[in-house]
Amino acid sequence: KAGVTQTPRYLIKTRGQQVTLSCSPISGHRSVSWYQQTPGQGLQFLFEYFSETQRNKGNFPGRFSGRQFSNSRSEMNVSTLELGDSALYLCASSPITGIQETQYFGPGTRLLVL
Amino acid sequence: DAKTTQPTSMDCAEGRAANLPCNHSTISGNEYVYWYRQIHSQGPQYIIHGLKNNETNEMASLIITEDRKSSTLILPHATLRDTAVYYCIVRVRGDKIIFGKGTRLHILP
Numbered sequence: 001k002a003g004v005t006q007t008p009r010y011l012i013k014t015r016g017q018q019v020t021l022s023c024s025p026i027s028g029h030r031s032v033s034w035y036q037q038t039p040g041q042g043l044q045f046l047f048e049y050f051s052e053t054q055r056n057k058g059n060f061p062g063r064f065s066g067r068q069f070s071n072s073r074s075e076m077n078v079s080t081l082e083l084g085d086s087a088l089y090l091c092a093s094s095p096i097t098g099i100q101e102t103q104y105f106g107p108g109t110r111l112l113v114l
Numbered sequence: 115d116a117k118t119t120q121p122t123s124m125d126c127a128e129g130r131a132a133n134l135p136c137n138h139s140t141i142s143g144n145e146y147v148y149w150y151r152q153i154h155s156q157g158p159q160y161i162i163h164g165l166k167n168n169e170t171n172e173m174a175s176l177i178i179t180e181d182r183k184s185s186t187l188i189l190p191h192a193t194l195r196d197t198a199v200y201y202c203i204v205r206v207r208g209d210k211i212i213f214g215k216g217t218r219l220h221i222l223p
Contacts, residue, residue: 004157033210043158043201043213056210090157092211102148103211105157 002027004093004106012112018079021109025072025093031055032074033103034066037088046089049074078111086113116214117141118202123218132189134217136202139183145206147178149187151198152216158201161187197221 005024013019025032033056034046045058049068066076072093078085088110092103119137126132138147146165150158162169162176164185169176175188189196201216 035211035213042215043152045210045212048210058210088155092157102160102163104160105150108157 004091004104006089006091006106006109008109009107010110010112012114013081014114015081015083017081018077019081019111020075020077021089021091021111023074023076023091023093023106025074025091026095026104029093029095029104030072031094031103032068032072033092033094034074034076035090035092036060037090037108038084038086043090046076081113083113086111116212117145117204118214120200120202120214120217122215123220125220125222126189126192127222128194129191132187132192132196132219132221134187134189134200134202134219135184136187137184138202138204141182141204142206145204147176147182147185148203148205148211149174149176150201150203150213151196151219152201153195153198158213161200192219192221194221194223 007022031050033048035043037043047066048056052068063079068074088108090105090108092105094103146163148163149161152158162174164176178185199216199218201213
C-alpha cells in the first residue's frame with residue numbers, strides 16, 4: 001500500500017497570504033489528523049477529520065481550518081499567514097478498526113513564511 | 115499537556131540493546147501506551163503499542179509494568195539508523211495524540 005502523501009513538500013509564502021496544504025491518506029483509512037511541528041513548541045495537534053466531520057480540535061486560532069472530502073483526502077488552510085506559522089505540517093491517517101487506532105504519518109509539508 | 119515523562123536524551127552503543135523508559139503514572143484504565151519515533155526531517159513513524167501485556171514486533175519490544183505506571187521500549191540491536199527522537203504517548207481510542215518532548219536517542223558507532 002502506498003503511504004500517506006502530502007503536497008506540496010515545500011512552500012514559501014509571505015506574511016498575510018493564505019496557504020492550502022493537501023493530504024492523501026493510506027487507501028482505506030478514514031481518519032486524517034493534522035499536526036504542526038516547530039523547534040520551540042514541538043509536535044502540536046491541529047485537528048482530526050473522520051467521515052468528512054471534524055472530530056477533535058487542538059488549540060489553534062481560527063486562521064487554521066481544514067476539511068475532508070468523501071474520498072478521505074483532506075486539506076488544511078491557513079489564512080493571513082504570520083511569521084510564526086513557519087513550521088513542518090504533518091498529516092496522519094488511521095484506519096479506525098477495532099479499539100486501537102494506529103496513526104501513520106506522511107513526510108510533511110515544510111512551510112516558510114517570509 | 116503530555117501525560118508522559120521521558121529522559122531528554124540517551125546514548126546507546128551500536129549493536130547493544132537500547133532501553134528507553136517512560137513514566138505515565140496518571141494513566142487510566144482505557145488508555146493505551148504508544149511509541150513513535152521521528153528521524154530527522156521525516157514524519158513520525160509508529161513503532162508499537164500496548165495496553166497492559168508486553169508486546170513485541172519486528173521493530174521493538176514494549177514492556178509495561180504491572181501497575182501500568184511506566185513502560186520501557188526496547189530496541190534489541192540498535193543500529194545507527196535508530197538515531198531519532200522517540201515519543202511515548204498515552205491515549206484513548208478516538209482521542210487526539212498529545213506529543214511530549216520525547217527522548218533523543220544517539221546511537222554511538
